[in-house]
Amino acid sequence: MTVFEGSKVVVLGGESGLLGQALMNALQHAGANTVGTCRASLDPMDNDALTAFLEREEPRIVFNTVAHTQVDAAESEPDLSQRLNTTLPERLGKHSLEMGFLLVHFSTDFVFNGQNEQAYTEEESAEPLSVYGKTKHRGECRLLEMNLERVLIIRTAWLFGPGRDNFVSKMLRLAQTRDTLSVVHDQTGSPTYTPDLAKHTLQLVESGATGLFHIVNSGQASWCELAAETVRVAGLDCRVEAINADQYPVKAARPTNSQLSTEKFTMVTGVTPRPWTQALRDYVYTDLSEELPGD
Structure with missing residues (x-):
């Protein structure tokens, strides 16, 4: 019997979020009594509503996937980014302390400045470049400063998967209508299947x-390599050309290298995550199979 079987588990963002939906599916298969939310069913910034919801549900575990993840928009919306990425996790930490549930909070590779040549470990200093990265890092820090006994912070990156549009699904859609795609090649990270x-x-x-x-x-x-592999796996006739980031100007600064090391995860669990290329094939062939052109 797992810790999830028969347990009440809340997934904030579980009804509509890219990661939230994947968590809901995994938890349900694990036998959890799972409750998901979306912005329409629960305003996460309404602390009274959040408190009442948690007191009513009495969860054993709360997964927080809610965040302001629009990296460029966050530059113009620092207050909203602060509320969702910093204030919300801090509030959840206080609720965890009072109610005793395990809080699992998700963060990002964008807490790093991207100057490493190797993958970042959990022990390395964060130095975010953007409003998004800074507010996510502050959210981490607030939780760690509270010295909670029951908190798990998971940094992840470059998400793709079923249930919501993402970089891979967008590249696939564009490649079906264009002869050429120009994609940034001088930013490297860790593609992750939800x-x-x-x-x-x-x-x-x-x-x-x-x-x-x-x-x-x-x-x-790189983003270019991820796009090229997507096009290749899908069997589409579209050329993917590499461009530098300065040829595709955006508001928010991105880390040049934001690869994340999973050695600590493997040491604790004995599990090594499979390569992103294998996961991408599952996504394209299974999750997106109906979107591919017929023979």
């Missing part, structure tokens, strides 16, 4: 781990 992330998150919870961990699929890629 069903794999959800599975590994549950494994980490099962291990009894607390504190800060990285979970991503194995391997690395």
Whole structure:
């Protein structure tokens, strides 16, 4: 019997979020009594409503996937980014302390400045470049400063998966209508399949781990390499050309290299995440099969 079987579990953002939906599916398969939310059913910034919801549900575990993830928009909306990425996790930490549930909070590779040549470990200093990265890092810090006994912070990156539009699905859609795609090649990270992330998150919870961990699929890629592999796997006749980031100007600064090391996760669980290229094939061939052109 797992820690999830028969347990009441809340997934904030579970009804509509990319990661939230994957967690809901994994938890349901694990036998959890799972309750998901979306912005329409619960305003996470209404603290009275959040408190009443948690007191009513009495969860054993709360997964927080709610965040302001629009990196460029966050530059113009720092207050909203602060409320969702910093204030909300802090409030959840206080509720965890009062109610005794395990809080699993998700963070990002964008807490790093991207100057490393190797993958970042959990022990390395964060130095975010953007409003998004800074507010997510402050959310981490607030939780860690509270010295909670039951908190798990998971940094992840470059998510793709079923249930919501993402970089891979957008590239696939564009490649069906264009001869050429120009994609940034001088930013490298860790592409991550949300069903794999959800599975590994549950494994980490099962291990009894607390504190800060990285979970991503194995391997690395630039945005251009991820797009090119997507097009190749889908069998589409579209050329993917590499461009530098300065040829595609955006509001928010991005880390040049934001690869995340999963060695700590593997040491605790004994599990090594599979390569992102394998996960991508599952996503394209299974999750997106209806969107591919017929023979």
